[in-house]
Amino acid sequence: MSDLKKVSEFVYEIEKKGEMKVPARLYADDKLITKMKEDLTMKQAENVACLSGIEGYSFVMPDGHQGYGFPIGGVAAMELENGIISPGGVGYDINCGVRLLKSNLVHDDVLDKRKEIIDSIFKNVPSGLGSQGKIRLSRNDLDEVLMVGAKWAVEEDYGWKEDLKFIESEGSMEGDPTKVSNNAKKRGMPQLGSLGSGNHFLEMQVIDKIYDEKTSEVFGLREGQICFMIHTGSRGCGHQICSDYIQTMEGAHKRYNLKIPDRELVCAPINSKEGEDYFKAMSAAANFAWANRQMITHWVRESISKIFREDSEDLGLDILYDVAHNIAKFEKHNGKKYCVHRKGATRAFWKGRNELPKDYQDFGQPVIVPGDMGTASYVMCGVKSSSQTFGSTCHGSGRVLSRSAATKRYRGEDIIKKLEKENIYVKAASPKVVAEEAPDVYKDIHNVVDVCNNAGLAKKVAKLRPIGVAKG
Amino acid sequence: MNSKKYEYFDVTADIGIRVWATNINEIFENAAMVVTSLMIDSSEIGNTVVKELYIEGNDTASLLINWITELLIVRDSEGILFSSFKVKVSKNKKSLQAKCQGDYFKGNNLEMDIKAITYSLFKLEKLNTKYYLQFVLDI
Numbered sequence: 001m002s003d004l005k006k007v008s009e010f011v012y013e014i015e016k017k018g019e020m021k022v023p024a025r026l027y028a029d030d031k032l033i034t035k036m037k038e039d040l041t042m043k044q045a046e047n048v049a050c051l052s053g054i055e056g057y058s059f060v061m062p063d064g065h066q067g068y069g070f071p072i073g074g075v076a077a078m079e080l081e082n083g084i085i086s087p088g089g090v091g092y093d094i095n096c097g098v099r100l101l102k103s104n105l106v107h108d109d110v111l112d113k114r115k116e117i118i119d120s121i122f123k124n125v126p127s128g129l130g131s132q133g134k135i136r137l138s139r140n141d142l143d144e145v146l147m148v149g150a151k152w153a154v155e156e157d158y159g160w161k162e163d164l165k166f167i168e169s170e171g172s173m174e175g176d177p178t179k180v181s182n183n184a185k186k187r188g189m190p191q192l193g194s195l196g197s198g199n200h201f202l203e204m205q206v207i208d209k210i211y212d213e214k215t216s217e218v219f220g221l222r223e224g225q226i227c228f229m230i231h232t233g234s235r236g237c238g239h240q241i242c243s244d245y246i247q248t249m250e251g252a253h254k255r256y257n258l259k260i261p262d263r264e265l266v267c268a269p270i271n272s273k274e275g276e277d278y279f280k281a282m283s284a285a286a287n288f289a290w291a292n293r294q295m296i297t298h299w300v301r302e303s304i305s306k307i308f309r310e311d312s313e314d315l316g317l318d319i320l321y322d323v324a325h326n327i328a329k330f331e332k333h334n335g336k337k338y339c340v341h342r343k344g345a346t347r348a349f350w351k352g353r354n355e356l357p358k359d360y361q362d363f364g365q366p367v368i369v370p371g372d373m374g375t376a377s378y379v380m381c382g383v384k385s386s387s388q389t390f391g392s393t394c395h396g397s398g399r400v401l402s403r404s405a406a407t408k409r410y411r412g413e414d415i416i417k418k419l420e421k422e423n424i425y426v427k428a429a430s431p432k433v434v435a436e437e438a439p440d441v442y443k444d445i446h447n448v449v450d451v452c453n454n455a456g457l458a459k460k461v462a463k464l465r466p467i468g469v470a471k472g
Numbered sequence: 473m474n475s476k477k478y479e480y481f482d483v484t485a486d487i488g489i490r491v492w493a494t495n496i497n498e499i500f501e502n503a504a505m506v507v508t509s510l511m512i513d514s515s516e517i518g519n520t521v522v523k524e525l526y527i528e529g530n531d532t533a534s535l536l537i538n539w540i541t542e543l544l545i546v547r548d549s550e551g552i553l554f555s556s557f558k559v560k561v562s563k564n565k566k567s568l569q570a571k572c573q574g575d576y577f578k579g580n581n582l583e584m585d586i587k588a589i590t591y592s593l594f595k596l597e598k599l600n601t602k603y604y605l606q607f608v609l610d611i
Contacts, residue, residue: 039483039484065484065485066483066484066485067485067592068486068590068591068592068608068610069590069592072484072485091610092587092588092590092610093587093610128582183545183549186545186548186549187544187545187548187549188548189549190548190549190551191548196585197582197585198585198587198611236544236548236549236587239544239587239588239610240541240544240545242588243537243541243588243589246591247530247534247537247538250530250534251530262591262592263533263591263594264590264591264592399484399485400484402482402483402484402485402486402487403485403486403487403611404480404482404487405482430583432583432584472585
């Protein structure tokens with residue numbers, strides 16, 4: 001580890017060596033960097049730095065930890081002429097992401113209804129291991145989902161037309177169902193409209209601190225307000241697309257003579273047939289995920305509306321924003337086009353970027369950072385200084401303890417009781433998942449968010465505290 | 473140690489698995505067993521469904537990856553998990569035929585949501601008379 005240099009208060013650098021085309025930069029304070037040294041995060045950041053066409057640095061966000069191929073929290077921008085695209089730079093859960101719904105409700109409105117609200121959401125949103133959606137799709141429906149994403153869901157009455165404006169890429173990339181295997185379609189078809197399990201969740205939260213009055217006003221956030229956070233992705237459809245294209249690119253990287261330091265980093269030139277096909281299939285999976293979060297949004301609105309006997313429009317259940325944190329995208333930075341891979345990292349674009357919804361153009365995009373179920377989540381805002389990481393910031397708190405170590409250390413039932421004492425009601429399909437996701441298995445979210453804020457990767461706008469959790 | 477068929481090892485956000493067997497067929501069978509046992513107690517799976525699978529790979533590693541992936545495809549698309557596996561790997565170790573017995577699982581209460589098998593830390597080697605396999609699941 002002697003080649004790790006601290007270059008500023010929150011930035012560590014691994015100098016270029018061996019096959020590395022650029023140096024690696026890790027955003028962390030002393031505490032977070034110590035954690036990163038304990039697993040393969042740094043080695044994986046070095047491996048990413050070896051990929052063809054990478055520019056600037058191989059980045060690791062403050063919540064970074066060991067993944068497969070790329071580290072989680074890894075960001076890499078590839079120039080288009082010589083650059084590659086790698087399924088390992090996006091991950092298996094393509095467009096895993098987070099959406100935040102606002103409301104007109106305040107803490108007092110839900111205080112004695114917490115259990116009723118969460119139980120109702122839990123009942124209406126299919127979740128759990130092996131969870132299947134409650135609708136049956138035809139093959140044509142699925143192809144439509146893969147082509148247009150959240151737009152399909154809205155057209156099918158899962159939500160409002162205005163919803164689309166408040167989703168990254170308006171909930172739709174150019175997906176091509178003909179590039180998606182039959183196996184991926186078979187895995188995805190029964191699962192559209194389901195939360196899944198593991199770290200995915202649905203939370204009722206209360207805003208307990210505002211850091212930036214002006215921005216929070218534009219975002220429509222205020223202290224005491226109730227919000228709903230949805231964290232899920234593209235389910236089996238995305239997992240299979242990643243598996244399929246890792247196989248496809250096995251041949252491709254040899255054919256194009258691309259050197260890779262790890263088999264999980266198989267890749268193809270962005271402009272090759274394999275690279276283009278992967279991007280179209282990945283976009284299709286991203287669309288699946290956006291349609292999935294849109295359908296879940298609809299069922300959350302239905303649940304709340306029924307309990308309060310009021311229209312969800314009147315309850316103000318609007319989308320603040322929906323961010324993708326496992327994705328590759330074509331973006332312009334400093335006048336040049338790149339394919340930016342973000343694996344466990346969030347886009348954090350600043351004011352003036354034309355990718356932003358009109359309402360946020362003069363401020364920056366909302367960045368939604370989910371924390372663990374016992375602590376807090378944050379809303380941040382994209383700032384110009386995040387151009388240092390091609391407009392990227394953290395995606396959550398990041399794990400520190402493995403799932404098997406967590407289940408040895410904690411019992412789900414104990415965690416549920418402990419959280420209840422802290423006024424957080426947890427409804428879970430399996431207590432084991434609660435143990436695996438116990439608050440202490442994650443890094444300190446406040447620490448991660450502060451490093452992002454202080455390093456200029458995004459600015460803090462509001463802190464949200466969980467009061468109810470539905471977990472798969 | 474020699475009689476052990478498998479063990480788990482810790483990876484930050486995922487789970488690592490080590491498998492031992494006396495021959496290549498058994499390595500594939502044991503790998504399938506351990507992946508299944510992470511999701512459900514195998515003794516709870518019936519044996520009313522019999523499926524014959526034919527899998528191919530570019531090499532033995534990708535054959536193993538494709539084998540486990542196929543079990544995840546059957547799980548998600550048909551709702552079936554298997555409790556017993558009889559595997560015959562071809563001579564060039566690039567294809568296999570398997571007879572799997574199992575049943576439909578009900579409800580949404582599997583123990584673990586396995587997304588995929590990865591090449592991360594992947595190892596498949598012959599050590600004297602034993603085969604050793606190591607892989608990481610994305611969960």
